[in-house]
Amino acid sequence: MRNRKFLSNSISLALVGGAVLTSLGASFASAEEAVDSVERIQVTGSRIQRTNVVTSSPVMTLSAADIKASGVTRIEDLLNDMPQVFAAQNSTVSNGSSGTATVDLRGLGSQRTLVLVNGRRLPAGSILGSTTADLNTIPANMVERVEVLTGGSSATYGSDAIGGVVNFILKKDFEGFQFDYQYSLYQHDNSDKGVQNITTASGFDAPNGNVTDGNANDFSIMMGTNFSGDKGNITAYATVRDIDAVVQSDRDYSACALTDDGAGGMECGGSSTIPTGRFTDFADFDYTVAGNQFIPRDGLLYNYGPTNYFQRPDNRRTFGVIGNYSLNDNVEIYTELSMMDDRTVAQIAPSGNFFTTSTLGCGNPLLSDQQFDAICGQYGLTKDDTRELYIGRRNIEGGPRQDDLRHTMYRGVLGIRGEINDDWTYDVYGNYGTTAYIQTYRNDMSNARIARSLDVVTDPDTGSAVCQSVLDGSDASCVPWNIFEAGGVTQEALDYLILPLYARGDTESLQLNGFVSGDLTDNGWVLPTATTGLGVVFGIEHREESMTFEPDSGFQSGDGAGQGGATTGLDGSYTVNDLYAELELPLLEDKFLAQDLVLEAAYRYSDYSTDNTTDTYKVGVNWALNDNVRIRTSLQHAVRAPNIGELYASQSLQLFNWDVDPCSTSSPQYSFEECARTGVTNGQYGNIPDSPAGQYNELGGGSQELTPEKSDTISVGVVLTPTFIENFSVTFDFYDITIDDAIDTISSAEVVRLCAKDINPSMCNLIHRSSSNGDLWVGSNANSGYVEATNINTGSFSTRGLDIDSAYNLETSLGDIHFNLVATYLESLEYEAYAGAAPYDCAGQWNRDTCGQPAPKWRHIFTTTWNTPWDLDLTARWRYFGSADELSEADDLTTLDTVNYFDVVGNWQVLGNTKLQFGVNNLFDKDPK
Numbered sequence: 001m002r003n004r005k006f007l008s009n010s011i012s013l014a015l016v017g018g019a020v021l022t023s024l025g026a027s028f029a030s031a032e033e034a035v036d037s038v039e040r041i042q043v044t045g046s047r048i049q050r051t052n053v054v055t056s057s058p059v060m061t062l063s064a065a066d067i068k069a070s071g072v073t074r075i076e077d078l079l080n081d082m083p084q085v086f087a088a089q090n091s092t093v094s095n096g097s098s099g100t101a102t103v104d105l106r107g108l109g110s111q112r113t114l115v116l117v118n119g120r121r122l123p124a125g126s127i128l129g130s131t132t133a134d135l136n137t138i139p140a141n142m143v144e145r146v147e148v149l150t151g152g153s154s155a156t157y158g159s160d161a162i163g164g165v166v167n168f169i170l171k172k173d174f175e176g177f178q179f180d181y182q183y184s185l186y187q188h189d190n191s192d193k194g195v196q197n198i199t200t201a202s203g204f205d206a207p208n209g210n211v212t213d214g215n216a217n218d219f220s221i222m223m224g225t226n227f228s229g230d231k232g233n234i235t236a237y238a239t240v241r242d243i244d245a246v247v248q249s250d251r252d253y254s255a256c257a258l259t260d261d262g263a264g265g266m267e268c269g270g271s272s273t274i275p276t277g278r279f280t281d282f283a284d285f286d287y288t289v290a291g292n293q294f295i296p297r298d299g300l301l302y303n304y305g306p307t308n309y310f311q312r313p314d315n316r317r318t319f320g321v322i323g324n325y326s327l328n329d330n331v332e333i334y335t336e337l338s339m340m341d342d343r344t345v346a347q348i349a350p351s352g353n354f355f356t357t358s359t360l361g362c363g364n365p366l367l368s369d370q371q372f373d374a375i376c377g378q379y380g381l382t383k384d385d386t387r388e389l390y391i392g393r394r395n396i397e398g399g400p401r402q403d404d405l406r407h408t409m410y411r412g413v414l415g416i417r418g419e420i421n422d423d424w425t426y427d428v429y430g431n432y433g434t435t436a437y438i439q440t441y442r443n444d445m446s447n448a449r450i451a452r453s454l455d456v457v458t459d460p461d462t463g464s465a466v467c468q469s470v471l472d473g474s475d476a477s478c479v480p481w482n483i484f485e486a487g488g489v490t491q492e493a494l495d496y497l498i499l500p501l502y503a504r505g506d507t508e509s510l511q512l513n514g515f516v517s518g519d520l521t522d523n524g525w526v527l528p529t530a531t532t533g534l535g536v537v538f539g540i541e542h543r544e545e546s547m548t549f550e551p552d553s554g555f556q557s558g559d560g561a562g563q564g565g566a567t568t569g570l571d572g573s574y575t576v577n578d579l580y581a582e583l584e585l586p587l588l589e590d591k592f593l594a595q596d597l598v599l600e601a602a603y604r605y606s607d608y609s610t611d612n613t614t615d616t617y618k619v620g621v622n623w624a625l626n627d628n629v630r631i632r633t634s635l636q637h638a639v640r641a642p643n644i645g646e647l648y649a650s651q652s653l654q655l656f657n658w659d660v661d662p663c664s665t666s667s668p669q670y671s672f673e674e675c676a677r678t679g680v681t682n683g684q685y686g687n688i689p690d691s692p693a694g695q696y697n698e699l700g701g702g703s704q705e706l707t708p709e710k711s712d713t714i715s716v717g718v719v720l721t722p723t724f725i726e727n728f729s730v731t732f733d734f735y736d737i738t739i740d741d742a743i744d745t746i747s748s749a750e751v752v753r754l755c756a757k758d759i760n761p762s763m764c765n766l767i768h769r770s771s772s773n774g775d776l777w778v779g780s781n782a783n784s785g786y787v788e789a790t791n792i793n794t795g796s797f798s799t800r801g802l803d804i805d806s807a808y809n810l811e812t813s814l815g816d817i818h819f820n821l822v823a824t825y826l827e828s829l830e831y832e833a834y835a836g837a838a839p840y841d842c843a844g845q846w847n848r849d850t851c852g853q854p855a856p857k858w859r860h861i862f863t864t865t866w867n868t869p870w871d872l873d874l875t876a877r878w879r880y881f882g883s884a885d886e887l888s889e890a891d892d893l894t895t896l897d898t899v900n901y902f903d904v905v906g907n908w909q910v911l912g913n914t915k916l917q918f919g920v921n922n923l924f925d926k927d928p929k
Helices: 004-009 064-070 075-081 195-201 370-375 445-453 491-497 553-555 644-648 672-677 748-756
Strands: 019-030 059-063 113-117 143-150 164-170 174-192 209-227 230-245 256-260 267-268 278-280 285-291 293-296 310-311 314-328 330-351 352-354 358-363 386-388 392-393 400-419 425-442 456-458 465-467 501-519 535-551 570-591 594-608 611-622 629-640 652-657 695-700 709-720 730-740 786-789 794-812 813-833 858-868 872-881 884-886 900-911 913-919
Touching: 004 611, 059 064, 064 143, 064 872, 075 143, 293 370, 293 400, 293 858, 310 330, 310 358, 330 386, 370 794, 445 491, 535 553, 672 748, 748 786
Parallel strands: 113 164, 695 786
Antiparallel strands: 019 174, 019 913, 059 143, 143 164, 174 209, 209 230, 230 314, 256 267, 278 285, 278 392, 285 293, 314 330, 330 400, 352 392, 358 386, 400 425, 425 501, 456 465, 501 535, 535 570, 570 594, 594 611, 611 629, 629 709, 652 695, 709 730, 730 794, 794 813, 813 858, 858 872, 872 900, 900 913
């Protein structure tokens, strides 16, 4: 299967190996559970407070019990199991990790999913340009429930809520003490003989037998007390989480980089930047080193997979306090204070010289006579000449590259809320958050020092090999890098070549929000056909976002050999002022075929300091025909303003994934006429080398010319609670989301296709092939080939499908049995590169460039829980992922088959205050497809 490494990394490790967990908790609590029958409440998607709230927008709720029953220690793992969620940044991302955990609703991008805590924004979790929140800040033990609203909700919450909203409701008014400990690990049986034979046949080690790894320890405490005659409560919590790494070498399906062998089977692929070196002009010769001789490379590749982390090691600490105090019925002061410190390490294959050096002196004293003759002598060159060639050499002596990422977040909320009178309430708060970022990149190499360490001559005084830069005084510390002889690399050379890289950054977010909510029933604002009156909300909001990112000179210069280009700094900010309103008007109540019929509407006006203004709105209808049937429908017009990174990120060379440049190899996929439009000359056609690592150069970065993107979400749903089937309910919600003027990049692969196939001159102008051989991947400097892929307002994204949520409770003499099915049918997931372009439909598809991760058309989770009469609760889950076909112009396409995963969890109340939890995720140790 081609690109197996890419596929396996796109699947959460919780799906890869059986995760065994045990949990022990003790609590001494008397938490208040009784709720005043006339208490007004609000749900995600609206700020209107009613005694009985049912909205026109579909909201899915996960309870604290659901979190416990899942057996996960990370919130992102819980959300990623939901059929509506696509995998984003999480613990399994190593190459390209931000060190954070994010959520992506509907596959529209995590930047289009708004994350809230108690209805208020979380600060940006990443310092790399996005305002996306980091789920690592959420303490699982404090979560009362998670409300997930899919589809636009900008009229209620402002920008970023295009894909939907994830709202974490934390526990409050807790009294007592609670301690929880959970231990988990991964277990996998390496028994795939087919893959093992492929690995060993390629000369690589293949793991065999059972392996247990990825140990995780999670401690949490929570304590709370009421005071001042129950007028106030303060609840504090603290968590400690330590997770060990899992490396790809310990799984048989990832011990080598699997790829198609061209004959319907698989083989181990890899990179031609190999430990023994690759010396080539991509035309006449292609050598590697044996002893001190050049020998034909014969397609030898480096297996880069084994050192990569499947799961990053992680150490997280959180602490927080939630408090409230009622001065009287009209004034309640509340606060939320929290901090999070998270440190993780991403590890990938060793650095090296990735074909950045193209000039070698024929008189280099490190060359043997045979090597001199192979690349110089036989071509009529003398030792006074230089030879143009490309060198790829993996620095396995220096160890794997490690990206040490640390985020420290502080957040504080201070607010006042209460009743103005029996009909009106108010809520005014300030919400401040900041995240500090520290990055240390280890074991990379310096491009500049590589060039100097290979420019070696004979010292006229001593006769020894010495860097030319030592003789001319430009770099007296240079040490020759002897890659021309097996075992020739010295520790002194490594000390000189290895370049540590450092970066620092900060983000700040301030939200000032105030609103009043009124129920005008008693004021006579009631239609004659109803008994409940108009509900309204009026509010004003001010928000400030700022971000700085300061990489060191090594990052900024692009001197890191394994970085794929320069990492540039960022310093930007913006402010936005909003006015918003909501209304809810009952049209009919207690009528024939209208138990209740309610109209909902919302509007928000936003004024940005970037000279953009936006209008967002919502119109919805909620219609309960009777106790058996409820119909809900809504139209939401949402917007998302460009975030700081999209606006202010400097432009620099980066890497992107691509199966193959269709104008490369000796048998290009495109004709000469098509390739000529992309910049290929007649002499280059058929001679352009392809990147064996599947990575190419693109110029990425921000633009201050961006305008807000706009979206329309239509949802239509029906809720069935038939009275003739006791304890049964099912909902069907159809959704259709379209985003126009999307803030994105046109993928570099798509740029090449649009130029070559569609004869689009504007796309052709974005392609810059190297002048030497027309490639788009060799090197990462000003002379390298690349494709421009900066942020612009592109075409559109759209997605359409159906959500199903069904629940049934069976009461028996041996306890209740609960059944729940949550499923999504993805009808379409389309991407339009620019207005008017033919769209790609990624539903049921995957690939490395356009679609990315697999998007099965059908996904579901079916859960069964048995509450036994013996203080033992047993839960079984069935997670289903449908198949996905490869979207590609190639002939040898890879289909990802349907996959089923099964989990079991048990909760046993050992003593009155002690509960034991145990379980296994991926019970049958199903491998990823």
